[in-house]
Amino acid sequence: MGFIGWIVLGLIAGAIAKAILKDRAPGGFLGTLILGVVGAVVGGWLGSLIFNAPLEDFWSLQTWVLAIIGSVIVLWIVGALTGRRKV
Numbered sequence: 554m555g556f557i558g559w560i561v562l563g564l565i566a567g568a569i570a571k572a573i574l575k576d577r578a579p580g581g582f583l584g585t586l587i588l589g590v591v592g593a594v595v596g597g598w599l600g601s602l603i604f605n606a607p608l609e610d611f612w613s614l615q616t617w618v619l620a621i622i623g624s625v626i627v628l629w630i631v632g633a634l635t636g637r638r639k640v
Contacts, residue, residue: 562617563593563620564589567587567588568582570589588628592620592625595623597623599623600619
């Protein structure tokens with residue numbers, strides 16, 4: 554997958570992760586999308602490390618699931634580190 558594909562995948566995965574975490578996600582929408590790109594990379598890395606399942610094709614279900622899980626993990630960790638709490 555090319556560089557642009559990673560960015561698009563991360564942006565969409567970040568938006569989905571923000572919808573999953575709702576108010577617990579830190580930052581604004583743009584920050585969440587940037588963290589989504591980081592999360593897609595983390596998801597691919599964890600997938601290849603733990604399950605030997607790297608991110609492959611943009612349209613692969615495995616790619617999307619790993620990217621979304623990675624984005625949720627990154628958003629949750631950043632939220633925990635910044636101390637954002639649900640009001």
